[in-house]
Amino acid sequence: EAAKYGLEFDEKYYGSSGPLQRRIPSYIEDVVLPWIETVKSLGVKANPDPNSGDNIGVAITTGTLDARSVRSSAASAYYEPNQGRPNLTIISGAEATRVILSGSNPVVATGVEYLHDGVLHTIQATKEVIVSAGSYKTPQLLELSGITLLILQK
Numbered sequence: 001e002a003a004k005y006g007l008e009f010d011e012k013y014y015g016s017s018g019p020l021q022r023r024i025p026s027y028i029e030d031v032v033l034p035w036i037e038t039v040k041s042l043g044v045k046a047n048p049d050p051n052s053g054d055n056i057g058v059a060i061t062t063g064t065l066d067a068r069s070v071r072s073s074a075a076s077a078y079y080e081p082n083q084g085r086p087n088l089t090i091i092s093g094a095e096a097t098r099v100i101l102s103g104s105n106p107v108v109a110t111g112v113e114y115l116h117d118g119v120l121h122t123i124q125a126t127k128e129v130i131v132s133a134g135s136y137k138t139p140q141l142l143e144l145s146g147i148t149l150l151i152l153q154k
Contacts, residue, residue, distance in 0.1 A: 010052060021065065035058075098113045098144045100122065
């Protein structure tokens, strides 16, 4: 059905071995093809794959779906397979306020400070700190931790 809409799906832009899966939806609403043709008639080019490095033009994008068209999410891809691990603790409703750093050359992340129910907590890492707070919060957290200042001082 993807070809009917001028879609191309080149796996080299998506990967195929990770736990979060992407696919062209198996069902596309009937209104989509007339919409694409209307936008093209206004001079906007069709884009067969906006994830190929050229994101200009009218397109239908892939979704995070598995082979059965069931939504593939961060929870199903990363959390659910690991939820029983003894080294994983989920603290709902907590907000990281800074990454705790030590050393000077190299600087090492050793823990995280976070706010939960109005109380500031600190947790120390035994191996590594993974910062994954999204496209807005990650840079903010790094800046609040002094990491951007360290980079600018070099």
